[in-house]
Amino acid sequence: MDRQLLYGLVVEAPFDLHQDRAHDDRGPADVTVVTGPGTAQRTEPGGRPVLRHAVAGDPWYSAWDLGAEGFLLRFHDACDFEVSADLRHVVLRKADGVDPGLSRVLTTGGMLAFQLYLRGEAVLHASAVEDDDGVIAFVGYSGMGKSTMATLMCAEGAALVTDDVLRLDRTDDGFAARLGATEVRLRKGADTLVDRFAGRAPGRRVSADARHVLQLGAGARDRRPLRAVVVPQPDREGGELVVRRRTGTAALFELLHYPRLHGWVDERLQGVHLRHLAEIARSVPVLVADVPWGPPFHPSLGAQIGRSVAAASERPLVGAEAPSR
Numbered sequence: 001m002d003r004q005l006l007y008g009l010v011v012e013a014p015f016d017l018h019q020d021r022a023h024d025d026r027g028p029a030d031v032t033v034v035t036g037p038g039t040a041q042r043t044e045p046g047g048r049p050v051l052r053h054a055v056a057g058d059p060w061y062s063a064w065d066l067g068a069e070g071f072l073l074r075f076h077d078a079c080d081f082e083v084s085a086d087l088r089h090v091v092l093r094k095a096d097g098v099d100p101g102l103s104r105v106l107t108t109g110g111m112l113a114f115q116l117y118l119r120g121e122a123v124l125h126a127s128a129v130e131d132d133d134g135v136i137a138f139v140g141y142s143g144m145g146k147s148t149m150a151t152l153m154c155a156e157g158a159a160l161v162t163d164d165v166l167r168l169d170r171t172d173d174g175f176a177a178r179l180g181a182t183e184v185r186l187r188k189g190a191d192t193l194v195d196r197f198a199g200r201a202p203g204r205r206v207s208a209d210a211r212h213v214l215q216l217g218a219g220a221r222d223r224r225p226l227r228a229v230v231v232p233q234p235d236r237e238g239g240e241l242v243v244r245r246r247t248g249t250a251a252l253f254e255l256l257h258y259p260r261l262h263g264w265v266d267e268r269l270q271g272v273h274l275r276h277l278a279e280i281a282r283s284v285p286v287l288v289a290d291v292p293w294g295p296p297f298h299p300s301l302g303a304q305i306g307r308s309v310a311a312a313s314e315r316p317l318v319g320a321e322a323p324s325r
Contacts, residue, residue: 001013001014002014002015002016002017003022003023003024003029004017004019004021004022004023005021005022005023005179006019006021006108006112006179006180006181007112007116007121007162007165007167007178007179007180008121008167008169008178008179009030009031009112009115009116010023010025010027010029010030010031011029011030011031011032011033011108011112012029012031012032012033013032013033013104013107014033014034014035015035015100015104016104017104017107017108018104018108018183018205018213018215019108019181019182019183020182020215020217020218021179021182021218028088029088030088031087031088031089031090031112031115032088032089032090033090033091033092033107033111034089034090034091034092035091035092035093035094036082036091036092036093037093038093038094038095038096039079039080039093039094039095040095040096041074041076041077041080041095044062044064045064045066045072046064046066047064047065047066047067047069047072048064048065049062049063049064049065049265050063050064050065050071050264050265050266050269051063051073051114051261051263051264051265051266052263052265053261053262053263054263058076059076060075060076061073061074061075061076061110061261061263062074062076062263063114065266067085068085069085070082070083070084070085070086070087071083071085071114071118073110073111073114075103075106075110077095077098078094078095078098078102078103078106079092079093079094079095079098079102079103079106080092080093080095081093081106081107081111081114083111083114083115083118087115087118087119090111092107099208100208101207101208101209102208102209104208105207105208105209108181109164109165110261112165113165113260113261114261116165116167117260117261117264117269117273118269120272121167121168121169122167122168122169122170122175122276122277122279122280123165123166123167123168123259123260123273123276124137124139124166124168124229124255124258124260124280125139125140125141125146125164125165125166125258125259125260126138126139126146126162126164126165126166126229127146127147127149127150127160127162127163127164127166127184128150128160128161128162128166128177128180128226129150129153129154129158129159129160129161129220130158130159130160130161130177130220130221130224131153131157131158131159131306133227133310134224134225134226134227135161135177135224135225135226135227136153136158136227136228136229136230136306136309137166137177137226137228137229137230138150138230138231138232139229139230139231139255139258140231140232140258141257141258143187144231144232144233144234145232145234145291145293146163146164146232147163147164147184147185147186147190148186148190148193148232149230149232149289149291149305150163150184151184151186151190151193151214151216152193152196152297152301152302152305153302153305153306154184154197154216155193155196155197155302156302156303156306158306159216159217159219159220159221160181160182160184160216160217160219160220161177161179161180161220161224162177162178162179162180162181163180163181163183163184163185164180164181164185164260165180165181165260166178166180167180168226168276168280169223170279171225173225173283174225174226174283174284175225175226175279175280175283175284176223176224176225176226177223177224177225177226178222178223179218179220179221179222182215182216182217182218183213183214183215183216184213184214184216185207185211185212185213186211186212186213186214187211187212188212189294189295190212190295191204191212191214192295192296193214193297194214196302202214202215202216202217203215226280226284227284227285227313228284228285228286228287228309228312228313229255229280229284229285229286229287230243230287230288230289230305230309231254231257231258231286231287231288231289232289232291233288233289233290233291234291234293235290235291235292235293236293238292238293239290239292240290240292241289241290241291241292241301241304241305241308242289242290242308243287243288243289243290243308243309243311243312244287244288244289244290244312245285245286245287245288245312245313246286246287246288247286248281251281251286252277252278252281254281254286254288255277255280255281255286256274256277259273285312285313287309287312287313289305289308289309291305
């Protein structure tokens with residue numbers, strides 16, 4: 001069994017979770033995953049729908065509340081996760097003909113994100129890094145450059161906090177980031193960033209969903225303060241880096257655009273998530289960054305991002321969008 005500490009949860013599974021946060025405490029796990037017989041996914045279960053998301057009209061993932069039987073989280077044409085009512089036990093059932101590696105990617109990503117939402121935690125669709133001053137989170141849709149931005153900063157000496165899923169804990173004066181994934185999953189082209197890690201090149205592999213994975217390790221510290229949330233906007237015309245700060249409702253609306261799981265139809269869960277985002281928008285600087293995009297990426301882009309985020313986060317505000325270069 002692989003046993004890891006991910007997003008503040010001790011997770012145990014009978015397969016490699018591909019993480020570097022091994023947890024040696026032999027107490028009961030918060031989430032135990034086992035594998036079961038395959039699933040045909042021909043019919044919907046009974047129960048109350050809580051989540052429905054489709055892409056171009058095709059169902060992508062769905063979830064149902066089955067009462068005392070727990071929950072069913074379905075990634076269509078990939079796998080089902082049967083989650084117990086107390087959220088502690090998960091049965092993974094793979095669809096016929098699907099690479100087992102894909103269901104393992106979904107275990108540490110979508111399934112654990114679903115767990116965090118059900119547990120009432122604050123969740124961002126974010127990759128995050130730690131530097132000397134705290135944690136910077138990069139938020140956005142898949143393909144907007146969250147992992148790329150995190151990798152650029154890690155190449156400059158930052159430590160990876162998580163990729164793709166970020167759990168936050170409320171503190172007296174803001175939010176603290178919990179440690180998550182120790183790998184970043186990059187699209188083809190962005191994997192060339194490995195060349196920036198001179199003398200300390202990270203491990204590499206290709207995931208079941210054809211992402212280029214860099215293994216950046218577990219050097220970050222848990223529960224470090226979140227000092228900024230950044231929404232990267234790739235500028236493929238090669239402009240300059242410009243960082244603008246959002247305030248008030250504009251900051252909240254920015255965060256609302258990028259949930260880790262789309263399509264919630266459960267009003268209670270929607271309300272909890274909205275309250276978390278409102279608190280984050282009030283207490284943490286929310287920034288939008290126009291980023292000159294590659295590959296190739298400018299050699300000093302990672303350092304520029306760090307300086308611009310610090311400047312935009314700390315200066316007095318004048319209006320909702322004072323730019324920093």
